[in-house]
Each structure stands twice: as structure tokens, then as C-alpha cells.
Amino acid sequence: MSGKNEISAKRTTIYDIATLTDTSASAVSSVLNGSWKKRRISQKLADRVLRVAEQQGYSVNLQASVLRRERSNIIGMIIPKYDNRYFGAIAEKFEQAARIRGLFPVITCTQRDPDLEFEAAKELLSYQADCIISTGATDPDRISTLCAAAGVKNINVDLPGSKAMSVISDNVAGARDLTRLILERCKAEFGICAPLTFVGGRASDHNTSARIKGFLEAHAECGLEVSQDRILACGYAAEKAESALSKLDPDQIGGLFVNSTITLEGVVTWAKGLSPEYRTKIRYGCFDWDPFAALLSANVGMVQQDVARMLETAFDAMNEPEQGNQTILVPCILKEL
Amino acid sequence: MSGKNEISAKRTTIYDIATLTDTSASAVSSVLNGSWKKRRISQKLADRVLRVAEQQGYSVNLQASVLRRERSNIIGMIIPKYDNRYFGAIAEKFEQAARIRGLFPVITCTQRDPDLEFEAAKELLSYQADCIISTGATDPDRISTLCAAAGVKNINVDLPGSKAMSVISDNVAGARDLTRLILERCKAEFGICAPLTFVGGRASDHNTSARIKGFLEAHAECGLEVSQDRILACGYAAEKAESALSKLDPDQIGGLFVNSTITLEGVVTWAKGLSPEYRTKIRYGCFDWDPFAALLSANVGMVQQDVARMLETAFDAMNEPEQGNQTILVPCILKEL
DNA sequence: CTTGCTTGCTCAATCGATTGCGCAAGCATT
DNA sequence: AATGCTTGCGCAATCGATTGAGCAAGCAAG
Numbered sequence: 001m002s003g004k005n006e007i008s009a010k011r012t013t014i015y016d017i018a019t020l021t022d023t024s025a026s027a028v029s030s031v032l033n034g035s036w037k038k039r040r041i042s043q044k045l046a047d048r049v050l051r052v053a054e055q056q057g058y059s060v061n062l063q064a065s066v067l068r069r070e071r072s073n074i075i076g077m078i079i080p081k082y083d084n085r086y087f088g089a090i091a092e093k094f095e096q097a098a099r100i101r102g103l104f105p106v107i108t109c110t111q112r113d114p115d116l117e118f119e120a121a122k123e124l125l126s127y128q129a130d131c132i133i134s135t136g137a138t139d140p141d142r143i144s145t146l147c148a149a150a151g152v153k154n155i156n157v158d159l160p161g162s163k164a165m166s167v168i169s170d171n172v173a174g175a176r177d178l179t180r181l182i183l184e185r186c187k188a189e190f191g192i193c194a195p196l197t198f199v200g201g202r203a204s205d206h207n208t209s210a211r212i213k214g215f216l217e218a219h220a221e222c223g224l225e226v227s228q229d230r231i232l233a234c235g236y237a238a239e240k241a242e243s244a245l246s247k248l249d250p251d252q253i254g255g256l257f258v259n260s261t262i263t264l265e266g267v268v269t270w271a272k273g274l275s276p277e278y279r280t281k282i283r284y285g286c287f288d289w290d291p292f293a294a295l296l297s298a299n300v301g302m303v304q305q306d307v308a309r310m311l312e313t314a315f316d317a318m319n320e321p322e323q324g325n326q327t328i329l330v331p332c333i334l335k336e337l
Numbered sequence: 338m339s340g341k342n343e344i345s346a347k348r349t350t351i352y353d354i355a356t357l358t359d360t361s362a363s364a365v366s367s368v369l370n371g372s373w374k375k376r377r378i379s380q381k382l383a384d385r386v387l388r389v390a391e392q393q394g395y396s397v398n399l400q401a402s403v404l405r406r407e408r409s410n411i412i413g414m415i416i417p418k419y420d421n422r423y424f425g426a427i428a429e430k431f432e433q434a435a436r437i438r439g440l441f442p443v444i445t446c447t448q449r450d451p452d453l454e455f456e457a458a459k460e461l462l463s464y465q466a467d468c469i470i471s472t473g474a475t476d477p478d479r480i481s482t483l484c485a486a487a488g489v490k491n492i493n494v495d496l497p498g499s500k501a502m503s504v505i506s507d508n509v510a511g512a513r514d515l516t517r518l519i520l521e522r523c524k525a526e527f528g529i530c531a532p533l534t535f536v537g538g539r540a541s542d543h544n545t546s547a548r549i550k551g552f553l554e555a556h557a558e559c560g561l562e563v564s565q566d567r568i569l570a571c572g573y574a575a576e577k578a579e580s581a582l583s584k585l586d587p588d589q590i591g592g593l594f595v596n597s598t599i600t601l602e603g604v605v606t607w608a609k610g611l612s613p614e615y616r617t618k619i620r621y622g623c624f625d626w627d628p629f630a631a632l633l634s635a636n637v638g639m640v641q642q643d644v645a646r647m648l649e650t651a652f653d654a655m656n657e658p659e660q661g662n663q664t665i666l667v668p669c670i671l672k673e674l
Numbered sequence: 675c676t677t678g679c680t681t682g683c684t685c686a687a688t689c690g691a692t693t694g695c696g697c698a699a700g701c702a703t704t
Numbered sequence: 705a706a707t708g709c710t711t712g713c714g715c716a717a718t719c720g721a722t723t724g725a726g727c728a729a730g731c732a733a734g
Contacts, residue, residue, distance in 0.1 A: 292629030
């Protein structure tokens, strides 16, 4: 009924504008995409076209544009979850970095499901993404194979793969620093120099095993040996950590290396249930950062992964020839509390 | 050098498959998009096409497909940040809900910047999104106007607008319930029945003013009057809350209504600096949920917004005729601690 | 044999933007 | 006047998938 603002109002196209300005679609196109000087369109015509386009609220149909061009400028990212600061920061920085470079970022969240990861990657390829970044992917190599077949760039972030370049945190050094800090604090506050307990993660997981390596190295520096039963790679879930810890003698636990913020939730719940005698003697540090966790009084420090730098590195790598499948390590930032 | 796996390997198209199976592109297209029975393609030919497509690793060019069709099946969302559980959950649920409905979700994070919001909306329109959901938008009406002009559906979530349907939490009822809980707990634990202090947010902000309304209603139920200086709508930032609170007499503060998890960070920092005498008498509740915040001992409860239901409601609304600009309220979930 | 229906497929236009090529007008040079 | 260059613009093909229309073969009924 409303005439002009009908819901079925066709979007204005370059042809409409060509008619209105009495020129050709090619002139309009080149004016609107900035290539008009190269095509020797006069300033006068350009102004006329721009004015009418503005009036009509014109916006390019990028489907048509991308179809015709060779590059889409779409850059895809696959991410497991949005439920912690780390992945949240990755998503935000990724969008920022993409936009600064004139790319269109598309993030899809795959719930740690390998099949969904793969389907999401295929969908991004269908949209002609120029590059796909797999973050914390369960099976990054499967995606790399897919991308290679389609001739699309692919980079792994957070977890490494063997078939594409990977940019990950220096988990060994980060864990070593954090372990040192926890050991120091336990010594300073209680005069105790005893092995810590490592809790959370899966030993088969690349990042966990690297962190265990750093954890052991820091102990070795102090001449401490860590028995196998002090390494509780029981999965990341809070409940798992809580039940694993409750099986230990609280007397034996002074310092804890907590492998993720999710795991830390379980640690805090477990500590709450201890008698004050033990509870006050608990100190821990955590890999990954969270603002509330940073306020917990037993928390001596957190390792923050340098998300900004990881993404800058990944974007830089995108533009370079093709580096094979090397892995780049990015140092972590230790936040003492 | 590698022949088949050249980086410049053209993606296979329906024309390639048509050649390989010795048929026409239209037959191939209809087989691959499922419309082949309607077009009376034989099972035999369909099988042949499907087999070759599989072999060639074919995937549709959705840019071409969308260009030709009337609908893109792309649904866009604009979201301010990924730095808290609430928006994280919205993003995850949105993707899930979209995928279940066969839509392609594209989320873009606009850092609470009104101009970026607007640019992002325009970009989504350029990609022919069928619908745009504005979440917590600074200026939702501007986006609504844009969408209306393009004939694209638009729904507001989290914060209401006046030019499109809005789905938001029932902030008044949520705040009332939380206020009641804090009052009860203060009474039960300390025998005190005194007005609480409201901290965080901006009074001009729709959600904050609704929550203040609920806060006052719950006080009125108990015959309590709240003086204006107990309402610290000092912005959401942690530091703002901390400094606003430190100006008050700690003796006067027993219970706190904290307007967001970000604000809660400031509250916790402030409480840490109090002498034990006062600190142990502090109780608070917070609008919005966070797993670590839930573990704080002074925290008596958190209001969790029902993200799943908000999004289901929004998606349902999308398919209905056109409801004008009504606002739908979704009840919150009170988590007692 | 003719008519008419069904089956199985192909043709060609179309979506909107991009871009190589070419053409005409204007001007200067010889 | 003929030649050549520059300026300013339009023509038409193209990207890949979709889809209305149409055509040929096969078969059955009359």
C-alpha cells in the first residue's frame, strides 16, 4: 500500500542508476567501485552518479560482484566456542584485523564437533572465502586437505596441524613461567618447596602436553621431581577436575597448576569444600585469563595468551608466498597477581 | 608443477560436471540442488552426476546461486562484544538456531561503536542478508530504517528499538526478583532490613532504567524507601563502580544490586579493600551470570537472561507476517547461590 | 495412422557487477 | 586534408547457478 516502501521493493542496481543518470551500467559500476579514473570517466559524470546513488540508497550486490571478480575478500574463521575470554578475544581481534585489511570476516562456531567443523569449512568454501583460519580445531588437517583441493589458503591458530602453517602460543615457556611463579609464591608464603599438582586437560592434546613439559622443566630447575600421580590430565571439565582432586590427600596439595579457566571452576569448587586448615594453604596459577578468576585470593597468577600478536602473525603469514606447514610460537604474557 | 593440485586450480563448476557426465548444466544443477525429481531427471542420470560431483569435490558457488535466487538464506547479527557470557551465549544460540533452520548465520561484532554498527549492517545488506538481528545496538532505529528501505527483515534483541519488533528480557521482573532475594538474605544473615545500593549502568539506558524500576518495586513491597543517592548509575565500567562505591560510607552499605558482571568486577575489587569488619557484612546479587562470579562467597544470586528463549522467540517472529514494532518480554532465570 | 500424454532432457534468459575492447569526438601536428 | 593522440564513454561477454519453456522419443488409445 505504501508505494515506495513496499517490502518487495527491488533493490536499486547499477542499471537503475544508469537509467536515472542517463549513462551506461559500466560507467556507473566504475564510478561506484572507484575504478573510474582508470577508465577515464569525467569528474562531472562521476559526481552525478554518486549523487543519485546516494539518493537511492544504493549498495552493491556483493554476490554479483564476487561472482565476477577473482577474489571474494571473505576470510573465514572456525572457532569452537564463545564461552571464555580467550576465544572471545580471538573472535574480536580477528574481526578487527580483517576489517583493517579490507576483508569481510565470517566466524562460525562449531561447538568442538569435528563434523560440524568440516561442514562449516565447506560452507565457507561455497561462499568463496579466500582464506580459512581454523582455531582450536579438533581435526585441522581434514580442513587443510579440503582447502588445498579448493586452492584456498588455510592457517591453524591455537592448535597446530601438520598440513598448514600454524600459529600457536608458546605453551612450554608459558607453563614454565607460571610453574616458577607458583613455586616461588608457595616458598615465600609457606616456606614450602614441594612439587605442584597439574590439573586439567588431556595428555593427548598438543597444548596440554606442551604445558606439562614446561611444568616439568620448571620443577627440574629447582631439583624437584614430579611423580606421575601429580599430573591429573582428567579433561577440561570442572566436575572432572573436582572429582580428581577430591581423590587426593589434601595434605599433599599445596600448589596447583590449573590448565584452563574451565578447569579452574572445578578447582575453586573443590577448594571451597576443604577445611579451612587446608584451604588457606592452597595456592594456584592458571593457564588463560579471566577477570573474576584474577580476583580470587588463592590465585597467584594467570597466563594470558597474546591473542593480538597471534592474529597479526596469522594475517601476515597469509600474504606471504607459502611457508609450508611450519609452526610459529607466540610468547605468552604472565600476569602476576 | 604439481599439475592437478595447482594453487590456481579452478573450482569445478556444474559445466565441468556436465561435460564429464555428458549432459547439460541444467540437469547437473537440478540434481545437485535436489530439484531433479520435479524436473523429471532419471534416477540413472542423477546417480551418475552425484558420483562425479563427489569425485571432483564439487561444492556450489553460493555467490552465483544466491545471485540467481530471490532469497540468500543468510541471516546477519550485529553484536557489541564477545567479552562476557551473555553475548557469548547469544552468539552461540543464534548460530545454532540459524543452522537448524537451514540458514547461514553471519555475526559481526561492532565494539559498541554506532558507526561501525551501521557500516556492518550495510555490509550485511550488500551480502543480501534476508534478515538482520541487532543485539544490544546503540542505535537500533538507524539500522531499522536502513533495513526497511532495502525491504529486509529486522529484529532487535536485548535492547528495544521503536522501528522494529524487539525481543528483550523482562528486566523489571528480573530485577525485582533479585532485589527480593538480596533483601531476604541480608535479613536472614544479619537481621537487617535496609535499602540496598544499586550500582552500575546508565540511567538513560533502557535496561538500566527498567532494572531500577524493579529494584524500587521490591523495596516498596517491604515498605522501604530508597533515597536517590543509593542509585549509582555511574556507567558499567569496573573502575567507575569502584570509585563511586568508595565515596560512600561503608557502614551504610549492606546489600548491593550489581547491574552487570563488568560492574561486579569493580564491586569485588572495592570490597577487597574494605576492612574485614565491613567486608564480611557485604552481600550482593548481580544481573547476568558468570561462572566465577557465582563462586564468590558474598554473592547471593545472579539473574541469568534466557538467551535460548529470546532467540527462539526472535526466529519465530521472523516468519510471521509483520508485527509492527511491538516488544516481547522474556522472563529471566534467577539463580540463587 | 493420428492424436495426446508422459518421460527425460536441453535451451537460453536471467540475476548484478566487472572489464577488455572499441568507437567517436576533439584537438594538435605535419 | 590527413594522421595520430587523448578524452570520455558504451558494448557485450563473463562469472556460475537457476528455471520457465520447449522439444523429441516412446507409448497407448482411438
